[in-house]
Amino acid sequence: DAGVIQSPRHEVTEMGQEVTLRCKPISGHNSLFWYRQTMMRGLELLIYFNNNVPIDDSGMPEDRFSAKMPNASFSTLKIQPSEPRDSAVYFCASKPLGQGFRQFFGPGTRLTVL
Amino acid sequence: GQQLNQSPQSMFIQEGEDVSMNCTSSSIFNTWLWYKQDPGEGPVLLIALYKAGELTSNGRLTAQFGITRKDSFLNISASIPSDVGIYFCAGAAGFQKLVFGTGTRLLVSP
Numbered sequence: 001d002a003g004v005i006q007s008p009r010h011e012v013t014e015m016g017q018e019v020t021l022r023c024k025p026i027s028g029h030n031s032l033f034w035y036r037q038t039m040m041r042g043l044e045l046l047i048y049f050n051n052n053v054p055i056d057d058s059g060m061p062e063d064r065f066s067a068k069m070p071n072a073s074f075s076t077l078k079i080q081p082s083e084p085r086d087s088a089v090y091f092c093a094s095k096p097l098g099q100g101f102r103q104f105f106g107p108g109t110r111l112t113v114l
Numbered sequence: 115g116q117q118l119n120q121s122p123q124s125m126f127i128q129e130g131e132d133v134s135m136n137c138t139s140s141s142i143f144n145t146w147l148w149y150k151q152d153p154g155e156g157p158v159l160l161i162a163l164y165k166a167g168e169l170t171s172n173g174r175l176t177a178q179f180g181i182t183r184k185d186s187f188l189n190i191s192a193s194i195p196s197d198v199g200i201y202f203c204a205g206a207a208g209f210q211k212l213v214f215g216t217g218t219r220l221l222v223s224p
Contacts, residue, residue, distance in 0.1 A: 041117075042215070042217065045211060048211070055210075091156050091157075101145050101204075103159070103212065104159070105157045106156050107156050
């Protein structure tokens with residue numbers, strides 16, 4: 001079975017550009033989570049969705065960050081405009097709703113903002 | 115954001131040695147999980163703990179949920195080179211949200 005799919009795996013962009021990260025959760029999983037990982041701050045939860053509805057976005061750092069989940073099989077995390085301090089690895093994770101805390105992570109997108 | 119403190123930060127051991135690492139928090143958690151992250155990959159779940167005092171094994175890995183519910187321990191017996199990676203603890207904070215530890219980087223020398 002396919003795991004969580006993220007694209008692109010690597011993204012290099014210049015400051016001020018818009019960046020869109022994509023995630024396809026595991027089929028049948030209706031909770032989706034976006035995390036950011038940096039050396040300084042570790043793994044931080046940015047936002048999560050249940051049944052395509054954003055439940056908690058308190059971890060989203062600024063208004064420059066936005067996330068959508070238009071359907072059960074696709075989510076995007078957008079940064080506009082991007083800044084060098086946004087450079088990090090962004091992970092998407094999914095789990096079946098109501099089944100404990102066992103989240104399954106994607107391979108991540110490594111973002112570098114120059 | 116909130117983080118759990120893990121120790122040690124890193125370990126360099128010989129193949130065959132046993133490894134112990136722990137995770138502490140100032141807050142109580144009702145669920146603890148341990149993940150392993152290989153270079154260039156996302157974290158993979160190793161063990162989940164649901165009750166204070168619970169001791170759970172997964173092959174050579176054993177984890178315990180501390181009695182106070184503010185800590186957890188992970189032990190790896192007879193380490194092998196493929197155990198190399200970063201190990202993260204995570205505590206369940208409220209409905210569905212996980213708080214992750216700072217990580218323990220493990221290096222194993224053949």
